[in-house]
Amino acid sequence: xxxxxEGVPRRGLALAAAVLALLLVFPFxxxxxxxxxxxxxxxxxxxxxxxxxxxxxxxxxxxGHSLYVGLGAYAAAALYVxxxxxxxxxxxxxxxxxxxxxAVIGILAFxxxxxxxxxxxxxxxxxxxxRIGFDHFNWVRGSSGLFLPVASYAKNDLWxxxxxxxxxxxxxxxxxxxxxxxxxxxxxxRMGYYWLAIRESPEAAQALGVNLFxxxxxxVVISAAMTAVGGVVYAFYYNNLFPEQIFHISRSxxxxxxxxxxxxxxxxxxxxxxxxxxxxxxxxxxxxxxLGIELPGVKxxxxxxCLLAVVMFLPDGVWxxxxxALGLERKARD
Amino acid sequence: xxLGLSVIFGVVRVVNFAHGEMMAxxxxxxxxxxxxxxxxxxxxxxxxxxxxxxxxxxLQLALINPFINRPEHSQFMLLVAVALILVNLQLIVFGPDxxxxxxxxxxxxxxxxxxxxxxxxxxxxxxxxxxxxxxxAFFRxxxxxxxxxxxxxxYQGALVxxxxxxxxxALTFGIGAACVGAAGAMLMAIIDVTPAIGPAYTLLAFVIxxxxxxxxxxxxxxxxxxxxxxxxxxxxxxVPSAKSMFAFGLLVLVLLFRPQGILGRKHL
Numbered sequence: 001x002x003x004x005x006e007g008v009p010r011r012g013l014a015l016a017a018a019v020l021a022l023l024l025v026f027p028f029x030x031x032x033x034x035x036x037x038x039x040x041x042x043x044x045x046x047x048x049x050x051x052x053x054x055x056x057x058x059x060x061x062x063x064g065h066s067l068y069v070g071l072g073a074y075a076a077a078a079l080y081v082x083x084x085x086x087x088x089x090x091x092x093x094x095x096x097x098x099x100x101x102x103a104v105i106g107i108l109a110f111x112x113x114x115x116x117x118x119x120x121x122x123x124x125x126x127x128x129x130x131r132i133g134f135d136h137f138n139w140v141r142g143s144s145g146l147f148l149p150v151a152s153y154a155k156n157d158l159w160x161x162x163x164x165x166x167x168x169x170x171x172x173x174x175x176x177x178x179x180x181x182x183x184x185x186x187x188x189x190r191m192g193y194y195w196l197a198i199r200e201s202p203e204a205a206q207a208l209g210v211n212l213f214x215x216x217x218x219x220v221v222i223s224a225a226m227t228a229v230g231g232v233v234y235a236f237y238y239n240n241l242f243p244e245q246i247f248h249i250s251r252s253x254x255x256x257x258x259x260x261x262x263x264x265x266x267x268x269x270x271x272x273x274x275x276x277x278x279x280x281x282x283x284x285x286x287x288x289x290x291l292g293i294e295l296p297g298v299k300x301x302x303x304x305x306c307l308l309a310v311v312m313f314l315p316d317g318v319w320x321x322x323x324x325a326l327g328l329e330r331k332a333r334d
Numbered sequence: 335x336x337l338g339l340s341v342i343f344g345v346v347r348v349v350n351f352a353h354g355e356m357m358a359x360x361x362x363x364x365x366x367x368x369x370x371x372x373x374x375x376x377x378x379x380x381x382x383x384x385x386x387x388x389x390x391x392x393l394q395l396a397l398i399n400p401f402i403n404r405p406e407h408s409q410f411m412l413l414v415a416v417a418l419i420l421v422n423l424q425l426i427v428f429g430p431d432x433x434x435x436x437x438x439x440x441x442x443x444x445x446x447x448x449x450x451x452x453x454x455x456x457x458x459x460x461x462x463x464x465x466x467x468x469x470x471a472f473f474r475x476x477x478x479x480x481x482x483x484x485x486x487x488x489y490q491g492a493l494v495x496x497x498x499x500x501x502x503x504a505l506t507f508g509i510g511a512a513c514v515g516a517a518g519a520m521l522m523a524i525i526d527v528t529p530a531i532g533p534a535y536t537l538l539a540f541v542i543x544x545x546x547x548x549x550x551x552x553x554x555x556x557x558x559x560x561x562x563x564x565x566x567x568x569x570x571x572x573v574p575s576a577k578s579m580f581a582f583g584l585l586v587l588v589l590l591f592r593p594q595g596i597l598g599r600k601h602l
Binding site: 128133301 | 410414417421423533583
């Protein structure tokens with residue numbers, strides 16, 4: 001515990017505790033709709049955090065994270081549907097599968113020196129490959145979609161992940177908090193500093209003896225495995241999976257909007273970004289509903305405008321200036 | 335189409351992630367011209383390309399130029415944002431349904447020995463070749479083309495000799511966009527347009543250009559041919575809906591063994 005809290009500004013701790021407390025009591029006051037929105041925010045915060053390990057820490061731009069969401073979701077869901085295997089056991093399969101997928105992409109890319117834009121496009125290619133492949137993969141019902149049996153909401157069965165939205169909310173909250181702490185620890189570890197060095201200047205890092213290949217690989221594998229967990233929860237929350245949706249590139253992009261808007265490479269960025277983006281988008285939807293306007297693409301145009309504004313005017317994201325305003329800036333250490 | 339992407343990347347070194355979306359825009363323009371003025375898609379190629387040129391020029395000038403010295407992912411996200419806005423504005427304005435044009439020669443075909451080819455495809459292919467040749471000539475033989483190539487070769491060098499690099503960049507983006515416009519107009523003669531076509535074609539263009547070699551015009555042509563043949567063969571040999579897998583498979587192979595593309599230069 002001592003290590004977790006080391007060097008954290010007291011104000012930041014207080015703020016985190018306050019936010020956590022608020023999130024813990026939230027379901028007692030919220031309507032079903034608000035709870036669903038909150039779940040979505042936490043989901044995006046979580047997968048955003050996972051993506052951030054790769055991009056924000058190690059500087060490897062992945063635009064194919066829907067691959068890991070999809071693989072993870074499909075592995076656990078298919079095992080559950082076919083063999084009645086608990087998602088907690090299926091999770092193991094998901095983790096292994098996604099870690100392996102991440103490792104394969106990593107080995108191919110980093111061994112052959114594929115970097116930057118080329119790496120991003122390689123990740124897209126793999127996600128698209130999986131999307132089309134799963135369309136023709138009959139064991140998981142191909143393009144007609146995989147459905148999970150819908151259970152009654154009456155009792156919460158945590159072992160089989162069948163239950164009320166409130167249960168999923170707390171599960172997702174636990175995951176998000178867990179991811180936050182894991183990332184915090186990672187960033188403070190020796191490896192975290194290696195990653196930052198690689199992000200800032202691969203050549204300099206290599207010159208100082210950092211094994212580029214090994215640490216980039218670790219980043220990809222951790223990020224992929226964490227994303228897989230998000231995929232599993234996603235599958236059991238929505239109860240249906242279509243390759244066309246879950247592997248689609250727009251999902252990958254949706255997933256990375258949060259951390260980018262919040263602030264790439266910051267710990268709070270993905271959470272702040274997910275909250276802002278999903279919160280505002282749902283608010284906009286509500287407003288349109290009230291006004292009686294129905295336009296299908298408005299949410300995405302809004303995403304686009306947000307992204308444009310942040311990229312142009314706040315290249316570091318929303319969180320760094322916000323943190324400064326809140327007085328959370330870490331003191332410069334020598 | 336892929337040619338436009340290659341031109342833009344080759345010179346400006348910005349990956350245009352809004353490429354397919356811009357093409358969809360061109361297709362809608364062609365459609366509008368057709369319904370309003372009964373203009374044949376291959377005729378409206380010229381005004382549409384001109385319109386897209388203006389669009390690309392302004393886009394580069396207003397949005398992208400401040401980003402030239404920003405990190406790669408930042409430029410990338412900028413264009414993703416542009417793409418998101420474009421595709422969904424199209425969805426709002428034109429609706430999600432597929433719309434097409436019917437020309438006098440829509441159902442004509444030529445017979446070449448044992449092959450039967452749609453007339454529309456033949457005309458479009460001819461137009462594509464003409465555009466490609468014109469572009470090639472422009473870059474090789476005009477002073478402006480030379481200046482643009484100079485910017486591509488050496489940004490600082492071009493600045494030193496007194497070239498207005500920002501304006502040239504905008505011009506290049508405009509030319510790339512005009513190619514896209516021409517491609518969109520041609521494509522309109524062959525297939526129907528929906529807003530969803532944009533992202534799909536962005537990916538396709540990337541696959542083609544990377545296979546051929548980013549920034550190489552001959553590479554873009556070769557890549558287009560190669561991907562076309564791969565997809566067609568894959569579709570014939572296996573299930574047609576899985577044909578794109580072969581294109582992506584080819585892309586992965588190229589990225590691994592020759593990341594600069596088949597005809598790309600090494601220092602990329």
